[in-house]
Amino acid sequence: MSILVGAETRVISQGMTGRQGLFHTGQCLEYGTRVVAGVTPGRGGEEHLGLPVYDTMQEAVAATGAEVSMVFVPAAFAGDAILEAAASGVELVVCITEGVPVLDMVKVKAALAGTGCRLIGPNCPGIITPGACKLGIMPGFIHRPGSVGIISRSGTLTYEAVWQTTNAGLGQSTCIGIGGDPIRGLNFIDCLELFEADPGTRGIILVGEIGGGDEEAAAEYIQDRVSKPVVAYIAGVTAPPGKRMGHAGAIISAGSGTAQAKFEALEEAGVTTVRSPAMLGSAIAEALD
Amino acid sequence: MNLHEYQAKALFAEFGIPVPRGRAAASAAEAEVAARELGGERWVVKAQVHAGGRGKAGGVKLANSAEETAAHAEAMLGTRLVTRQSGHAGLPVDTVYVEAASSIQRELYMSALVDRARERVIVMASAAGGMDIEEVAASTPEKILTAAIHPAVGVSPWQCRQLGYGLGLDAGQIRELADIIGKVVTLFHRCDASLVEINPLIVDGDGHVVALDAKIDIEDSALFRQQRYEGWRDEGQEDPSERDAREHGLNYVSLDGNIACMVNGAGLAMATMDIIKLHGGEPANFLDVGGGATAQRVAQAFRIILGNPNVKAILVNIFGGIVRCDLIAEGILTAVKDIGVTVPVVVRLEGTNVRKGRQLLAGSGLAVVPASDLRSAAEKVVGLARGQDT
Numbered sequence: 001m002s003i004l005v006g007a008e009t010r011v012i013s014q015g016m017t018g019r020q021g022l023f024h025t026g027q028c029l030e031y032g033t034r035v036v037a038g039v040t041p042g043r044g045g046e047e048h049l050g051l052p053v054y055d056t057m058q059e060a061v062a063a064t065g066a067e068v069s070m071v072f073v074p075a076a077f078a079g080d081a082i083l084e085a086a087a088s089g090v091e092l093v094v095c096i097t098e099g100v101p102v103l104d105m106v107k108v109k110a111a112l113a114g115t116g117c118r119l120i121g122p123n124c125p126g127i128i129t130p131g132a133c134k135l136g137i138m139p140g141f142i143h144r145p146g147s148v149g150i151i152s153r154s155g156t157l158t159y160e161a162v163w164q165t166t167n168a169g170l171g172q173s174t175c176i177g178i179g180g181d182p183i184r185g186l187n188f189i190d191c192l193e194l195f196e197a198d199p200g201t202r203g204i205i206l207v208g209e210i211g212g213g214d215e216e217a218a219a220e221y222i223q224d225r226v227s228k229p230v231v232a233y234i235a236g237v238t239a240p241p242g243k244r245m246g247h248a249g250a251i252i253s254a255g256s257g258t259a260q261a262k263f264e265a266l267e268e269a270g271v272t273t274v275r276s277p278a279m280l281g282s283a284i285a286e287a288l289d
Numbered sequence: 290m291n292l293h294e295y296q297a298k299a300l301f302a303e304f305g306i307p308v309p310r311g312r313a314a315a316s317a318a319e320a321e322v323a324a325r326e327l328g329g330e331r332w333v334v335k336a337q338v339h340a341g342g343r344g345k346a347g348g349v350k351l352a353n354s355a356e357e358t359a360a361h362a363e364a365m366l367g368t369r370l371v372t373r374q375s376g377h378a379g380l381p382v383d384t385v386y387v388e389a390a391s392s393i394q395r396e397l398y399m400s401a402l403v404d405r406a407r408e409r410v411i412v413m414a415s416a417a418g419g420m421d422i423e424e425v426a427a428s429t430p431e432k433i434l435t436a437a438i439h440p441a442v443g444v445s446p447w448q449c450r451q452l453g454y455g456l457g458l459d460a461g462q463i464r465e466l467a468d469i470i471g472k473v474v475t476l477f478h479r480c481d482a483s484l485v486e487i488n489p490l491i492v493d494g495d496g497h498v499v500a501l502d503a504k505i506d507i508e509d510s511a512l513f514r515q516q517r518y519e520g521w522r523d524e525g526q527e528d529p530s531e532r533d534a535r536e537h538g539l540n541y542v543s544l545d546g547n548i549a550c551m552v553n554g555a556g557l558a559m560a561t562m563d564i565i566k567l568h569g570g571e572p573a574n575f576l577d578v579g580g581g582a583t584a585q586r587v588a589q590a591f592r593i594i595l596g597n598p599n600v601k602a603i604l605v606n607i608f609g610g611i612v613r614c615d616l617i618a619e620g621i622l623t624a625v626k627d628i629g630v631t632v633p634v635v636v637r638l639e640g641t642n643v644r645k646g647r648q649l650l651a652g653s654g655l656a657v658v659p660a661s662d663l664r665s666a667a668e669k670v671v672g673l674a675r676g677q678d679t
Contacts, residue, residue: 076513101481101511102403109408110440139609139640154556156608160663163608163639180555182405209556212405235559238544238566239575242374246540246555246577248510249405254423259563276567277560278664 001200002129002174003149003191004092004118009133010066011035012090014073014081017043017053021072024096024137025049028070031134036064057088070126070135071095078122079104086117094135095121095185102248105183112185119185123248125155125177136177138162146171148284149195151188152207153180153247157235157277161205164281170288173201180247182211188218196226203229203288205280206271208262210236211249215262219269229287232266232273233280234259290507291339295386296521297485297503304476306469307499311388313337320362323387324355331390334361338380339526341504342372342421348382351390358387381525391501392494397456398422399469400486401477409437410477412444412470414452418489436470444471458492465498480518481511530574530596537589539578546571547601548674549594551587553578553608561606564663570671573600583612584620591624595632602674604666605636614638614646622653633658633673637666 011028015021016038026049029035037052037060044055054060057069069090073081078097085093100122112119120127126136130143142159144166152158158177165172176191178184188206195201204226208215215234222230237259239245241252252258266273274283292300295313302308310327314320324332332355336348343349348370352358362385369379396418404411414434417425426433434455436448449470453463469490477485486504493499507518524532534541540555544562548570552558555577562572574594578586587605594603607617621636637660638646650659658673660666 075510099510101514102483102508103410103478103481103511106403106408106410107440142640152556154554154560156552156554157556157560159608159640160557160560182403183408207556209559233560235556235563238562238572239559240542240544243542243575245542245559245575250555250559254426276564276664277557278564278662278667 001198002132003194003198003201004174004176005068005127005129005133005135007132009034009068010064011135012057012060012064012066012069013038014057014069014071014085016040016051016072017046017048018072018074022048024072027140028134031140033133033135036066057084057090061088061090066090068092068094068135071097073097075099075101079108082108082119083111086112086115090117092118092120093185094124094126095119096124096126096136097121098123100181102181102183105181109183120176121179121185123181124179124184125158127174127176129174130172138175138177142166143175144171147173147200147202147288149173149191149198149201149204150175150207151191151195151204152177153209153249154207154235157207160277161207161280165205165284168281168285170285173198180209180249182249188214189221192218192221192226196228201228203231203284205284206230206232208232208234209247209250210234210239210245210259211247211251211257213257216265219265219271222271223269229284230271231280231283231287232271233277234262235277290509290512290518290522291526292505292507292518292521293337293339293384293523294335294503295337295384297505298500300476300480300505301500301503304472306472306476307497308503309388309391309499309501311386313384313386314362315384316366317359317363320385320387321355321359324352324358327387327389329389332358333388333390334358334365335386335388336365336370336382337384337386338370338372338375338382339523340370340372340375340380342374343370346370346372348372362387383523383525391491391499393491393501394494394496395492396489397491398425398488399473399490400484400488401473401482402484404437407437409439410474412436412438412448412452412474414456416456418491422488438474444474458498462492462496462498469498469500480505481508481515482506483508530593533596534576534593537586539576539586539590539593541593542575543597544572544574546573547599548670549573549576549597549600549603550606551576551578551590551594551603552606557606557608561604564667565604565671568667568671570667570674573597584616584623587617587620588624588627591628591630595628595630600632602632602670603630603634604670605634606663606666607638609638609640609643609646613642614640615642615649618646618649621657622649622655625655625657630656635660635666635670635673637661637663
């Protein structure tokens with residue numbers, strides 16, 4: 001079992017004809033993902049990777065009945081691409097693009113409210129249900145079908161957690177990179193709710209980082225609503241205040257959003273935390289033993 | 290990207306937000322001319338640096354004559370101003386802003402920023418102006434008033450009234466405040482700001498609301514459509530290594546320790562700093578070479594890291610997913626040879642073709658120490674930085 005995406009999921013790739021879009025869509029197809037079409041305005045009627053390309057999402061969805069889109073469109077146009085996807089009736093939009101202006105996301109989030117369309121990202125590696133559906137830029141081979149659900153604000157740090165759970169023999173139900181931007185689609189709590197309800201997920205790894213208060217909110221939610229074991233790690237204990245650490249959202253401002261405060265909130269909520277990112281695999285293995 | 294006060298005030302004036310008359314000056318002579326041309330009897334000379342807390346640090350001086358204005362400018366220009374926000378090295382004062390002095394009845398605070406939790410632009414205001422707003426927020430949060438702006442609705446009159454009454458303003462001043470709030474939010478959107486801050490926003494001697502200070506940060510992700518401000522960048526205010534890294538598409542932040550790190554991905558880069566600290570070392574920097582981690586980027590990253598004379602050892606931590614580890618290993622070895630790296634380098638590679646990558650490193654004959662996992666990598670580099678063999 002898994003959440004959000006599975007072997008049956010049909011996917012449209014927005015921005016598929018660009019360099020990144022073409023490469024990563026190819027990788028997704030190779031993994032076995034059912035990508036059924038691409039969309040690039042002005043390129044309708046072409047064929048790439050053996051898939052039809054359409055000018056608009058409306059045409060692509062009408063022709064294929066796809067439920068999900070992944071967005072590789074450049075930052076300047078990514079907000080518009082998300083809105084086009086939502087209007088086309090897909091249930092889930094996964095936006096990989098990095099560097100989308102925050103004010104574009106303020107508008108996008110306000111416009112998505114009440115539409116029933118879910119968004120993952122932007123600035124994220126995507127989502128994968130191992131062995132069934134890879135939607136994004138993560139290396140497929142490090143995953144293995146299994147029982148741990150992974151939620152993370154980071155890309156390569158997610159791979160670290162994935163690799164450790166693969167090596168521990170546990171594997172993953174679904175892994176979601178929710179993205180490193182301050183304003184994003186699905187948040188920790190949304191994913192926790194889905195994993196809690198998923199019978200295929202036995203335990204959850206939560207990887208947070210400095211900036212904002214989403215880990216604190218997740219801690220409260222876990223205490224009240226999550227019965228499955230959760231192991232958490234927060235990156236950025238050594239990050240200086242006021243400096244943006246790579247991700248647009250990774251900044252300690254006015255003394256809030258520190259790793260220390262997040263660790264404490266999670267520990268108070270009874271979540272198992274690890275201070276070393278090398279311990280994620282062994283800690284979840286122990287929790288599930 | 291931060292703007293200087295004089296740049297922010299020029300933008301305020303463009304958008305019709307009331308500011309005192311003022312002029313930027315790069316020399317004492319220019320400052321004296323500015324004072325004469327602005328007219329009046331008293332002037333304020335303000336050091337232009339990208340840090341708050343200038344007043345307490347001696348970066349804001351009152352002058353009673355044009356000559357005194359020149360003397361204050363002379364004393365500030367060419368020095369480095371150390372404030373509570375500038376770091377201990379301080380920031381260079383290359384420009385001063387000369388402004389006609391204002392009479393002040395009240396000092397208020399106002400800002401606009403993006404609230405992550407509410408996912409809206411919010412306007413914050415407080416009657417406790419002129420102070421460190423972070424302290425006000427921490428000790429007396431009830432003194433901070435906020436209004437969240439819905440992107441489809443914009444600033445509503447009731448929000449301005451609520452803030453205005455909350456600040457204890459009279460009816461005329463509330464109308465002036467509403468006008469300022471509307472214009473600040475317009476500016477925020479047009480310029481893709483991440484922060485517009487007015488501290489203090491004053492009620493002047495005649496009872497009018499005026500922006501006495503101005504701070505604007507432009508969002509880096511939006512600079513592609515805000516080309517005008519790229520030309521307003523003051524590179525003298527930036528850390529040279531951080532600027533160098535940015536120009537090469539790398540994310541770099543310098544820290545105080547002696548173990549440098551080079552990592553692909555921001556989260557893993559922070560985690561690598563943390564694990565160095567956890568094993569008793571001190572990280573010298575944050576450095577994200579990006580998902581690609583190509584040979585050129587690795588070489589640039591080594592060059593920037595080694596620009597820091599404190600570095601005693603380097604930890605390279607790459608999770609090769611799409612990029613193959615053997616290619617990364619070759620990039621590392623080429624860079625180590627070409628640049629002449631003299632400190633020990635611990636390399637932890639994981640992912641595609643990892644065995645081949647590790648073999649390349651082990652057989653190179655260079656001072657490169659392979660590590661098989663994150664923990665042993667951290668232990669090795671901490672030991673090497675202390676001068677111990679591993």
